[in-house]
Amino acid sequence: MNDHVILLHGLWMRGFTLAALRHRLEEAGFSVELFDYASVFRGPEVGVANLIALAQGNKGAKIHFVGHSLGGLVALQALQRAPELTRGRVVCLGSPLRGSAVARTVGQFPGGSVLIGKSLDILTRGLERWEGKQAVGAIAGRLPIGFGFAFGALTSPHDGTVSVAETELPGLTDHCVVPATHTGLLFSQDAAAQTIAFLRGARFTPAQ
DSSP, X not given: OOEEEEEEOOTTOOGGGGHHHHHHXXXXXXXXXXXXXXXXXXXXXXXXXXXXXXXXXXXXXXXXXXXXXXXXXXXXXXXXXXXXXXXXXXXEESOOTTOOHXXXXXXXXXXXXXXXXXXXXXXXXXXXXXXXXXXXXXEEEOOOOSGGGGGTOOOSSBOSXXXXXXXXXXXXXXXXXXXXXXXXXXXXXXXXXXXXXXXXXXXOOOOO
């Protein structure tokens, strides 16, 4: 299989947090690369530029993006800026594609904007819809355990940080919900299986 997956982490995380998902994708036959970016101090603008450069440097492979949380937004921003960047597909894991209520609430607290840093704008604003030619699928979690629940900003169902409704963006090719928390999406066998299904066929597997 000449398919290459670039994995993108979320806010406050680094590439090594994607190790379990990377292993499952490699077992499925994909070559996988971890993309690290400074989500707080440098923000998505630098991450988007570096992701474009990385993808352009992968010659001959069909490149897919799989992004957790903020990483999904970074991937879609890169494709908006460089529409011909890849012929592959995109999977967003727990990404607040419509904007994050938790991020908006945290940003209103003293020091909250510093905590989220330069990613505050994209996390609070999100996207209006996806109009790119790449197939994009979103996987949401529905186990309501996480720090976001403490802020009282989430509507049910949610994964403790992002509500399912925030992951439902007009223009998506497909959407599914799995039993996982926000961070748990990185380790969930269900999320990995659905990711593989979408990368292969641009559709998620119907729930049994």
